[in-house]
Amino acid sequence: MPRFRRCRQARCHAMVEFPNHYCDEHFEHEAEYQEQRQRWARSHSKTYTHKYNVVTRNRDDAKADQAKFYRTRQWSALRKSVLLRDQYLCQYCKAVGKVTPGKTVDHIVPIEFDARLKAYANNLAVICPACHRLKTDWEQRYYGTGQGNQLRPVGELHTINDIVVAMIARK
Structure with missing residues (x-):
């Protein structure tokens, strides 16, 4: 049985079949939305988090000790x-x-x-x-x-x- 959701366009109540996010009328926004989701997923991956924690947050032993203290x-x-x-x-x-x-x-x-x-x-x-x-x-x-x-x-x-x-x- 197919699954449906509402179109992501503001004030559009049309139903869209999975895996799409936009109805036929607003389908031109689909590619842009998918690209935005991929950018978000890349920036929130484990490698991104690891880089932030190692390079930025725990950049030296003193900062690593500070971070440990808060836990x-x-x-x-x-x-x-x-x-x-x-x-x-x-x-x-x-x-x-x-x-x-x-x-x-x-x-x-x-x-x-x-x-x-x-x-x-x-x-x-x-x-x-x-x-x-x-x-x-x-x-x-x-x-x-x-x-x-x-x-x-x-x-x-x-x-x-x-x-x-x-x-x-x-x-």
């Missing part, structure tokens, strides 16, 4: 305790008087800059996605963290208020 029970328990402590609220938004939910636990002083602080709860805070992007950009400029950057000999900022002031001053 430990210690990190899971620490993350959970910080989320409960901060009540799932972004501490950076809270410093400027806003209330924003957050699910990410971020290191106040980046691990890349000072690896000794990676497991201290006092060096962790909940952060929302918008603040996380801003803070990551700021860390790259201030500390010199990130791929291709050189760490700078600067003083560590240990409080969220100091970081927020520094981030605002750099805008």
